[in-house]
Amino acid sequence: MSKTLRIGSGSAWWGDRVEPAALNAARGDLDFLCFETMAEATISAAQVRARRDPSFPGYDTYLDDRMRAVLPACMKRGTRIVSNQGWVNPDGAAQRIVELLRELGITGVKVAAVNGSIITDRVLELTDTILESGAPTATLGNSLISAEAYLGAEPIVEALDAGAQIVVTGRVADPSLFLAPMMHSFGWTADQYELLGAGNGIGHLMECGAQVTGGYFSDPGFKDVPEPWNFGFPIAEVEADGTAVITKTPGSGGAVTLATVKEQMLYEVHDPANYLTPDVVVDFTTARLEQEGPDRVRVTGLTGKPRTPTLKVSMGCTEGFIGEDMFFYAGPGALRRAQLAKKVLEERFKIVKLDAEDIRIDFLGLNAIHGAATPADAPEPYEIAVRVAARTRTREEAAKVGREVDGMAVSGIAHTGKRVPHQERFREVIGVWSTLAPRTAVPATVRYFES
Amino acid sequence: MTKTVALQHVAHARSGDKGNTSNIAVFAYDAALYPLLKDQLTAERFKTFYGGAITGPVLRYEVDNIEALNFVCHGALGGGVSRSLSLDNYGKALSSAVLGFPIEVPDDLFPLLRGHPAA
Numbered sequence A: 001m002s003k004t005l006r007i008g009s010g011s012a013w014w015g016d017r018v019e020p021a022a023l024n025a026a027r028g029d030l031d032f033l034c035f036e037t038m039a040e041a042t043i044s045a046a047q048v049r050a051r052r053d054p055s056f057p058g059y060d061t062y063l064d065d066r067m068r069a070v071l072p073a074c075m076k077r078g079t080r081i082v083s084n085q086g087w088v089n090p091d092g093a094a095q096r097i098v099e100l101l102r103e104l105g106i107t108g109v110k111v112a113a114v115n116g117s118i119i120t121d122r123v124l125e126l127t128d129t130i131l132e133s134g135a136p137t138a139t140l141g142n143s144l145i146s147a148e149a150y151l152g153a154e155p156i157v158e159a160l161d162a163g164a165q166i167v168v169t170g171r172v173a174d175p176s177l178f179l180a181p182m183m184h185s186f187g188w189t190a191d192q193y194e195l196l197g198a199g200n201g202i203g204h205l206m207e208c209g210a211q212v213t214g215g216y217f218s219d220p221g222f223k224d225v226p227e228p229w230n231f232g233f234p235i236a237e238v239e240a241d242g243t244a245v246i247t248k249t250p251g252s253g254g255a256v257t258l259a260t261v262k263e264q265m266l267y268e269v270h271d272p273a274n275y276l277t278p279d280v281v282v283d284f285t286t287a288r289l290e291q292e293g294p295d296r297v298r299v300t301g302l303t304g305k306p307r308t309p310t311l312k313v314s315m316g317c318t319e320g321f322i323g324e325d326m327f328f329y330a331g332p333g334a335l336r337r338a339q340l341a342k343k344v345l346e347e348r349f350k351i352v353k354l355d356a357e358d359i360r361i362d363f364l365g366l367n368a369i370h371g372a373a374t375p376a377d378a379p380e381p382y383e384i385a386v387r388v389a390a391r392t393r394t395r396e397e398a399a400k401v402g403r404e405v406d407g408m409a410v411s412g413i414a415h416t417g418k419r420v421p422h423q424e425r426f427r428e429v430i431g432v433w434s435t436l437a438p439r440t441a442v443p444a445t446v447r448y449f450e451s
Numbered sequence B: 001m002t003k004t005v006a007l008q009h010v011a012h013a014r015s016g017d018k019g020n021t022s023n024i025a026v027f028a029y030d031a032a033l034y035p036l037l038k039d040q041l042t043a044e045r046f047k048t049f050y051g052g053a054i055t056g057p058v059l060r061y062e063v064d065n066i067e068a069l070n071f072v073c074h075g076a077l078g079g080g081v082s083r084s085l086s087l088d089n090y091g092k093a094l095s096s097a098v099l100g101f102p103i104e105v106p107d108d109l110f111p112l113l114r115g116h117p118a119a
Helices: A019-027 A042-052 A063-077 A090-103 A120-126 A137-143 A154-161 A174-186 A193-206 A258-265 A334-351 A395-411 B031-040 B043-049 B094-100 B107-112
Strands: A005-011 A032-035 A080-083 A110-115 A144-149 A166-169 A234-238 A244-248 A281-283 A288-293 A296-300 A303-305 A310-330 A356-364 A383-392 A426-438 A445-450 B002-006 B011-018 B021-028 B058-063 B068-074 B102-106
Touching (some): A005 A019, A032 A063, A042 A310, A042 A426, A063 A080, A080 A174, A090 A110, A090 A445, A120 A426, A137 A426, A154 A166, A154 A445, A174 A193, A193 A234, A193 A244, A193 A281, A193 A296, A258 A288, A258 A296, A258 B011, A258 B021, A310 A395, A334 A395, B021 B094, B031 B102, B043 B068
Antiparallel strands (some): A110 A445, A144 A310, A234 A244, A244 A296, A281 A303, A310 A383, A310 A426, B011 B021, B021 B068
């Protein structure tokens, strides 16, 4: 009988907290620690930055922080690391990790870099249709910044099989980062789709870190969890048959309950019987959950179906600029003043001939978050921020938003509260579109380094 | 006899994003409350409740094994996370709107309600 595999989460996105990763490394008794650090537009944004700033190395900007926080404990315990912190430069990230290991006096550690996800130069040959719009991918033309395929677990498994202690990748599907250690440790193969479905289902529960241990969950009086300022990251105790217990770092806040696990099970899922990943199609509808102890939820019954012949590809495109600013009203009559301010801005945008693809003026405090879903009988708030945003083709047009909000200072209406601008109030938009590429056309390569 | 309560006493919810599509999943606080959701929270009523905030079709998946409904809402994220003019461009707060949806609850199920004075 194989031993239980302990896999912990080290991050759920680029901006995630570092301290719970350190706690998981120190106290989690982990066989593997996995880091997810990307969002949809991470690769495109990194490409843009790398072009403008030659000193940007192209990998997770928190690579040093995260690795310094976990390497000593991981190397002491023998915890292996799988991480997608390589972004557009997995080789660079691996070399930097080697440097950090040497600084700690740790030698002889094999670090692997998984490359091959970036297909910008050939994406228009490999793909046909934009999934969201149905238009041909060729219509993206010169706006295309970068394209990357979501690789699966297999190249990571190859690196682990070859003895890598640390594997750092570019774009890999989030759950696959967690599946790879299971395939490596239990000898699961790419055609064992029922086991792979269970593994990527568990990976899906883990990939958003604290979202399964009480994060993005607390609602006072309805859904309370202990110490919501001190969430631990999750740990999966996985068996060779694809069942697992989801738990968390000992001594941390938060909770692992049926409710936290259910919410995460459907997070970003469309058809729960057919959740597409590069490795397998996961079926969540056969899963059974059982609270087997405090902060311990047993997950059984997850399964899968054979993978599709294609890989998802994300394409980042330049799509102009967004100008954005806000100003404030409070007290009796806040709403009527905000409404007049909105009218003033609408007229001003005509006078300055703002050329925008879309304009939105909201009342934060009333309808800026839920928009048209705000109930018609919502009560009038005591304080309101008027928030204005416009999407434009050029930087100059986007800058008009902030300039017109400036005008509200002395040429606005009574009781207008306003900030003095200290930073640019417009930003570049990188739009993200999806398509499919044949998996055989996107081979991964693994490169090895040693400390 | 039945009384109408806000959905927040019957179920909890979480939203997730993919491009311009938001999935809003609704989870019964108790297995005995789940049939109320299935009967009353139809895809059509869900979309109507969100008003113009969802511009495309809404698909409803019944996830019986975890007593949940998953609403896949196309055209809910202002053109997509990256190009949206919405302050909450990921729609992370979008799932809270449905907590105000009115649900008729039979008196005998009132003890199962969460955070309700009659529970």
